[in-house]
Amino acid sequence: MTVRDADPTGLHRVLDDTVVLPQAAARLDTRPELWPDEVRIRVERLNLDAASFRQLERAHTVGGRVDREALRAEVLDIVATRGKMQNPETGSGGMLVGVVEEVGPASPLGLSVGDRVTTLVSLTLTPLVIEDGLAGWDARDEQVPCDGYAILFGRSIAAVIPDDLPAGLSLSVMDVCGAPALTARVVAGYADATVAVIGGGGKSGSLSLAAARQAGARHLVGVVPHEEEASRLRASGLADEVVVADARNPVALREAVEKAGGPADVTVVCVDVPGCEGGAILATADRGTVIFFSMATSFSAAALGAEGLAADVTMLVGNGYVPGHAAYALQLLREYDGVRSLFESRLG
Numbered sequence: 001m002t003v004r005d006a007d008p009t010g011l012h013r014v015l016d017d018t019v020v021l022p023q024a025a026a027r028l029d030t031r032p033e034l035w036p037d038e039v040r041i042r043v044e045r046l047n048l049d050a051a052s053f054r055q056l057e058r059a060h061t062v063g064g065r066v067d068r069e070a071l072r073a074e075v076l077d078i079v080a081t082r083g084k085m086q087n088p089e090t091g092s093g094g095m096l097v098g099v100v101e102e103v104g105p106a107s108p109l110g111l112s113v114g115d116r117v118t119t120l121v122s123l124t125l126t127p128l129v130i131e132d133g134l135a136g137w138d139a140r141d142e143q144v145p146c147d148g149y150a151i152l153f154g155r156s157i158a159a160v161i162p163d164d165l166p167a168g169l170s171l172s173v174m175d176v177c178g179a180p181a182l183t184a185r186v187v188a189g190y191a192d193a194t195v196a197v198i199g200g201g202g203k204s205g206s207l208s209l210a211a212a213r214q215a216g217a218r219h220l221v222g223v224v225p226h227e228e229e230a231s232r233l234r235a236s237g238l239a240d241e242v243v244v245a246d247a248r249n250p251v252a253l254r255e256a257v258e259k260a261g262g263p264a265d266v267t268v269v270c271v272d273v274p275g276c277e278g279g280a281i282l283a284t285a286d287r288g289t290v291i292f293f294s295m296a297t298s299f300s301a302a303a304l305g306a307e308g309l310a311a312d313v314t315m316l317v318g319n320g321y322v323p324g325h326a327a328y329a330l331q332l333l334r335e336y337d338g339v340r341s342l343f344e345s346r347l348g
């Protein structure tokens with residue numbers, strides 16, 4: 001292997017007959033030997049994308065009970081077949097935590113052997129090998145302890161895990177760190193904005209509420225699916241109003257947001273179920289912005305829905321990357337007790 005062979009986007013790891021980027025590839029080359037600009041990580045834990053995990057649970061539910069062994073077997077099969085973790089139904093993956101095992105001489109990532117890191121790029125484009133059969137995972141949540149290795153490219157992104165936070169907590173935050181950074185950027189462009197966060201009690205939702213507050217939002221509305229989650233979000237103090245509504249019901253969602261002080265100048269969608277596009281659009285004021293952070297979002301439903309409603313809104317797809325997003329999300333976790341309490345409650 002030579003420097004000429006390597007491509008910073010990872011094209012040299014694509015095994016498809018046609019030229020596609022690693023995320024779109026059917027299979028990746030997982031050999032442990034490094035090209036000069038690559039880094040190999042000894043994997044400790046995966047964090048599966050929430051939409052992917054929920055789909056896997058639904059697919060393996062029989063008689064109202066989830067077959068956890070079958071779920072674990074499917075994850076192993078996906079990784080073995082594709083050389084990466086990319087759910088064929090949702091197209092999404094997740095991210096990982098591990099320790100740097102080897103660094104290529106031309107790597108631009110600034111990592112050193114022994115660094116404990118979390119990747120900030122998706123498992124859908126990361127060459128991955130699982131070597132322990134996921135023996136330590138009970139398949140009951142998205143965090144997957146495992147042993148194996150993964151490969152980072154020249155244009156991959158990783159962050160060293162801070163010493164002052166538990167690894168599981170850092171992983172949970174960095175898994176969604178693009179959401180608060182983009183939310184803050186958008187909200188800062190409005191004067192005295194009303195912001196509605198659909199899924200405000202979740203990981204990306206709670207961080208987005210804190211980010212909107214820090215960016216100068218005047219009024220924050222958190223939308224959650226049931227009263228138990230509403231109680232937790234109210235206790236966190238992150239939202240001015242907390243409402244319970246089914247985000248898949250466009251009329252109910254619009255009415256709930258309006259009664260809570262809307263329509264919103266900025267609506268942030270942080271739920272991992274399909275069918276929320278219409279309600280988010282209806283809940284947003286003319287010339288407002290809708291940010292979709294869910295992997296369950298349908299581009300066609302959003303675009304055609306806005307057109308059919310004659311809604312003059314800007315719609316953004318959160319791509320998970322904003323410069324400085326990891327440090328910013330961790331800052332919010334440290335500064336807002338309500339964010340940390342919600343994260344820790346989810347980690348059990």
